[in-house]
Amino acid sequence: MPQQPKQERAIQTRKEILRAAAVVFDQAGFAGASINRILAEANLTAGALYFHFKSKEDLARAVMTAQPDSILPWLSSEGLQRLVDITLVWAHQLQTDIVLRAGVRLTTEQGAFGVRDVAPYQDWSRIMADCLRVAVEKGELQAGIDPVELAEFVVEACTGMQTYSAVVSEDRADLVDRVIRMWRLMMPGIAVPTVIARTEVSPARARALLDAMTSAATMTPAHGTP
Amino acid sequence: MPQQPKQERAIQTRKEILRAAAVVFDQAGFAGASINRILAEANLTAGALYFHFKSKEDLARAVMTAQPDSILPWLSSEGLQRLVDITLVWAHQLQTDIVLRAGVRLTTEQGAFGVRDVAPYQDWSRIMADCLRVAVEKGELQAGIDPVELAEFVVEACTGMQTYSAVVSEDRADLVDRVIRMWRLMMPGIAVPTVIARTEVSPARARALLDAMTSAATMTPAHGTP
Structure with missing residues (x-):
């Protein structure tokens, strides 16, 4: 199953993005949070983030339902x-x-x-x-x-x-x-x-x-x- | 009691400012509300407002406790x-x-x-x-x-x-x-x-x-x- 490690990595990345988004939302609220600040906190590129979430609102929904x-x-x-x-x-x-x-x-x-x-x-x-x-x-x-x-x-x-x-x-x-x-x-x-x-x-x-x-x-x- | 009508007018003005502030806060939330918009809604001058409330935050507190x-x-x-x-x-x-x-x-x-x-x-x-x-x-x-x-x-x-x-x-x-x-x-x-x-x-x-x-x-x- 060559897909497995890739999938696991994707799950880890998604989890790390959620954690980074949570840190920024917790500090700054929705209005004060920016995708750039979340990327910096997660130490990831925009591409990696947009693969998982299409917008700040999408990220906020994911944090809310987690x-x-x-x-x-x-x-x-x-x-x-x-x-x-x-x-x-x-x-x-x-x-x-x-x-x-x-x-x-x-x-x-x-x-x-x-x-x-x-x-x-x-x-x-x-x-x-x-x-x-x-x-x-x-x-x-x-x-x-x-x-x-x-x-x-x-x-x-x-x-x-x-x-x-x-x-x-x-x-x-x-x-x-x-x-x-x-x-x-x-x-x-x-x-x-x-x-x-x-x-x-x-x-x-x-x-x-x-x-x-x-x-x-x-x-x-x-x-x-x- | 010559003071009475003046006091009553002040009470009325304060009430009207509170109502106008409530209209604007209700529509726009705290962040979206501005003193200018509240003045326009109340049809009052800034002087009349600042006689009763010293800031937007002060107004918000008054609306909260009313x-x-x-x-x-x-x-x-x-x-x-x-x-x-x-x-x-x-x-x-x-x-x-x-x-x-x-x-x-x-x-x-x-x-x-x-x-x-x-x-x-x-x-x-x-x-x-x-x-x-x-x-x-x-x-x-x-x-x-x-x-x-x-x-x-x-x-x-x-x-x-x-x-x-x-x-x-x-x-x-x-x-x-x-x-x-x-x-x-x-x-x-x-x-x-x-x-x-x-x-x-x-x-x-x-x-x-x-x-x-x-x-x-x-x-x-x-x-x-x-």
């Missing part, structure tokens, strides 16, 4: 606990993961630069609704809770929490606490008592998930070695 | 119903009230233009916490619900709902439905059963509140006539 990739591959929980874990990891990673942070910034600011892309909201809603469908099957939710409705509301609440947190605290330092507060307020109305009792929603849970991610990530380079 | 004035004076309900009413009227007025809409746009986009003003969030949180303190006194809330915590979460959720709604629907046409969904999901976890049963959270409630506002507003010019 958000779940920073979180989902690292989680093994199911149902309501998985939804809680997504929000905990999201809240924490938003302080450190540049692609996630730029994606969120672009998503909430997109109105300011004339883009209206529903995809990042709908992707998150779908992912969260999937968790809640499993929760329904497992009998975790109270009767009458609709997975799609609750998922959309959690996306809305997370959107607002990070906006509020970004204004009130440095680097959204209080966002994990806000997520925990949301679940404390929501749980009694949505989950059955046994599930409320066993679902972990705490700073300790957030730390454990992040430790697991960090050790998994440091093991990644070992892939492919004998 | 949000509650579009809602609170029209409501007579108390406790949890008052909080519900605020969110219903807010959701509806955001589609039509230009000062409110510009205030919300500037508040959520402020990061994009380098402003970080906590006041609009904190004002809303304080107003909502006041409603919830009355709700606690009236025995409307479940044990352990903290007015300040719940108020901040409602502000966060409303912030995210309008961001999501602005991207998904034209002129946030679905925002009232989103607010109603929030209360349907939250109520069982925060209010006692008798209060859940009697609290009105419906499109009909929203319409009734708006009708009352409209008839009160059309009566306003009658003030001062014999």
